[in-house]
Amino acid sequence: MSGVRVDPGDGGRGADAGTGGGGMNGARADSGGRGADAGTGGGGMSGVRVGAGGTGGGALGAFAPSARRLRALARAELALLGRNRGVVFTALFVPLAIPFTMRPALDQMDLAGAGLRIGPVLLTTAIGFSFLFAVYTALVSAYVSRREELVLKRLRTGELSDAEILTGTALPPVLLGLAQALVLCAGCAALLHTGAPKAPYLLLPGLLAGLVVSAALAALTSSFTRTTESAQVTALPLVFLSMAGSGIAAPTEVMPDRLASVCELLPLSPAIRLVRGSWTGQLSAYETLGALATALAWTIVSVFAVRRWFRWEPRR
Amino acid sequence: MDIDEHEHVIEVTDLRRVYGGGFEAVRGISFSVARGEIFALLGTNGAGKTSTVELLEGLAAPAGGRVRVLGHDPYLERAAVRPRTGVMLQEGGFPAELTVAETARMWAGCTSGARPEAEVLARVGLAGKHGVRVKQLSGGERRRLDLALALLGDPEVLFLDEPTTGLDAEGRRDTWALVRELRAAGTTVLLTTHYLEEAEGLANRLAILHEGRIAVSGTPAEVTAGRPSRMSFELPDGYFVGDLPSLPDLGVCGHESDGRFVRLRTTELQRTATAVLNWAERAGVELRGLDVRSASLEEAFLGIAQEQGVAA
Numbered sequence: 001m002s003g004v005r006v007d008p009g010d011g012g013r014g015a016d017a018g019t020g021g022g023g024m025n026g027a028r029a030d031s032g033g034r035g036a037d038a039g040t041g042g043g044g045m046s047g048v049r050v051g052a053g054g055t056g057g058g059a060l061g062a063f064a065p066s067a068r069r070l071r072a073l074a075r076a077e078l079a080l081l082g083r084n085r086g087v088v089f090t091a092l093f094v095p096l097a098i099p100f101t102m103r104p105a106l107d108q109m110d111l112a113g114a115g116l117r118i119g120p121v122l123l124t125t126a127i128g129f130s131f132l133f134a135v136y137t138a139l140v141s142a143y144v145s146r147r148e149e150l151v152l153k154r155l156r157t158g159e160l161s162d163a164e165i166l167t168g169t170a171l172p173p174v175l176l177g178l179a180q181a182l183v184l185c186a187g188c189a190a191l192l193h194t195g196a197p198k199a200p201y202l203l204l205p206g207l208l209a210g211l212v213v214s215a216a217l218a219a220l221t222s223s224f225t226r227t228t229e230s231a232q233v234t235a236l237p238l239v240f241l242s243m244a245g246s247g248i249a250a251p252t253e254v255m256p257d258r259l260a261s262v263c264e265l266l267p268l269s270p271a272i273r274l275v276r277g278s279w280t281g282q283l284s285a286y287e288t289l290g291a292l293a294t295a296l297a298w299t300i301v302s303v304f305a306v307r308r309w310f311r312w313e314p315r316r
Numbered sequence: 317m318d319i320d321e322h323e324h325v326i327e328v329t330d331l332r333r334v335y336g337g338g339f340e341a342v343r344g345i346s347f348s349v350a351r352g353e354i355f356a357l358l359g360t361n362g363a364g365k366t367s368t369v370e371l372l373e374g375l376a377a378p379a380g381g382r383v384r385v386l387g388h389d390p391y392l393e394r395a396a397v398r399p400r401t402g403v404m405l406q407e408g409g410f411p412a413e414l415t416v417a418e419t420a421r422m423w424a425g426c427t428s429g430a431r432p433e434a435e436v437l438a439r440v441g442l443a444g445k446h447g448v449r450v451k452q453l454s455g456g457e458r459r460r461l462d463l464a465l466a467l468l469g470d471p472e473v474l475f476l477d478e479p480t481t482g483l484d485a486e487g488r489r490d491t492w493a494l495v496r497e498l499r500a501a502g503t504t505v506l507l508t509t510h511y512l513e514e515a516e517g518l519a520n521r522l523a524i525l526h527e528g529r530i531a532v533s534g535t536p537a538e539v540t541a542g543r544p545s546r547m548s549f550e551l552p553d554g555y556f557v558g559d560l561p562s563l564p565d566l567g568v569c570g571h572e573s574d575g576r577f578v579r580l581r582t583t584e585l586q587r588t589a590t591a592v593l594n595w596a597e598r599a600g601v602e603l604r605g606l607d608v609r610s611a612s613l614e615e616a617f618l619g620i621a622q623e624q625g626v627a628a
Contacts, residue, residue: 072421073426080411150405153409154409157374157403159399161395
């Protein structure tokens with residue numbers, strides 16, 4: 001209490017000073033925990049919680065007002081998302097159209113040798129693009145532009161907790177990504193005869209892993225992004241890494257074993273493996289748990305990193 | 317929650333704020349604001365007004381000292397304080413692409429016990445602007461939207477960081493009237509401003525900040541007490557300052573003159589003015605540009621800036 005503390009940033013990062021220092025107070029620890037299930041908690045529609053999130057005890061009592069605040073913020077963010085034509089185009093067009101331009105390349109791979117069929121491969125490619133472009137890059141640009149417009153700072157003067165601000169902003173892109181994935185599943189079943197998933201219970205965990213990790217990494221990426229223009233650059237590493245290594249552009253099944261096992265540790269690999277596994281039915285219990293644990297680890301690491309590095313105000 | 321805490325709605329003790337680069341923006345200030353009071357923080361740009369208010373709003377943790385708002389630490393006990401405070405930052409903070417009504421609806425959804433949005437927007441004169449995007453509002457309209465949102469939850473304590481900057485004269489008067497209404501209703505207001513007339517006209521008490529410290533504080537009368545009054549005029553051709561009656565005998569404590577234009581500072585304004593005007597009458601001359609004014613906050617403000625500047 002009496003100790004002298006120093007704002008770590010150029011004025012903007014007061015909040016992080018306390019959070020980085022150690023979870024001494026319950027409120028803070030709790031809000032961080034809810035940040036973990038960005039996108040899953042607030043909607044109230046799915047009713048599914050990521051085990052990682054851990055809604056702290058205090059959160060339950062405050063759930064109704066918290067849900068009301070999240071809804072208000074998400075509604076405004078949805079309107080903003082709809083008014084940003086560039087983001088809408090990328091979010092809708094890329095995941096739905098690009099995978100099909102990649103079909104010729106996929107046709108030349110020895111998919112059958114890896115026990116894969118073209119339908120599920122294209123479907124997971126499309127869903128992967130949805131994670132990357134409907135959720136991740138859209139959300140990086142949303143966080144950055146809200147910060148630069150001082151919206152985040154203004155929101156922090158109100159009743160919303162930090163976790164609610166991040167979650168409410170994330171809800172529209174996350175729900176868009178979820179809707180897109182479900183449309184893709186239905187569309188591919190109809191057009192590419194992918195049929196029903198062989199292990200349907202893996203689909204939802206897979207989608208949630210992808211959506212949550214994408215949202216959490218978007219918050220982290222935005223911490224290191226100064227302007228919305230530079231967001232187009234800072235978002236690229238994860239986009240490229242995921243396309244190449246997480247089985248989005250090409251299935252990890254066709255990679256050499258050693259490389260594949262390293263790539264399985266990338267942030268979006270678990271989500272893609274689980275979704276693909278739900279169609280192929282080839283994922284063992286051990287592999288399933290491994291994928292869930294990897295997604296969980298990435299979520300936890302991102303949440304801690306966001307609490308440490310997220311910037312609520314522009315650098316001046 | 318004893319009564320004592322409610323006497324002083326805001327309590328600041330030896331508050332300090334240090335930025336990352338080591339710059340100490342707030343260097344140990346203390347003051348308290350009673351319920352229903354309007355307290356103004358005055359100062360030049362860079363005096364530490366906004367740095368201080370942000371600590372009171374709970375946006376950052378102090379480097380040292382203590383802040384209590386309604387008996388709570390506004391930074392660590394955010395959930396306890398926020399439902400009872402309203403904040404208007406120095407600069408906007410609203411998405412440019414939302415309309416006025418959408419912005420207000422969003423804030424209402426995030427505010428417990430929010431008043432109807434239309435009522436609050438009407439109160440700040442934005443009734444006709446519901447469908448206008450924030451980016452199309454003028455600077456003054458944006459300030460008023462900001463004020464409306466700060467008022468949405470009927471706050472007990474209102475923080476206004478330069479509420480009238482960017483407003484035209486009429487908008488400024490409207491805002492002042494609104495702040496007086498709020499005071500009448502018992503709201504405690506802490507405002508920063510660099511308009512001296514604003515502080516003089518609104519504040520029950522004020523503090524003038526200079527380089528992160530409180531240079532002087534008290535009621536406007538207390539702050540201006542002991543400050544010299546001012547009399548200025550132009551001497552007609554052929555007359556010089558030496559022709560005037562003996563200045564020290566009239567209570568004049570200082571004067572400036574370029575030979576023609578004379579500015580007197582006096583602790584006895586009536587005596588000085590009478591003597592000078594009688595002299596002009598007898599000499600049969602006209603004093604052009606005659607201006608006589610009692611000690612104002614401006615005098616105090618400028619005096620402090622000069623004194624401190626010399627001391628530093």
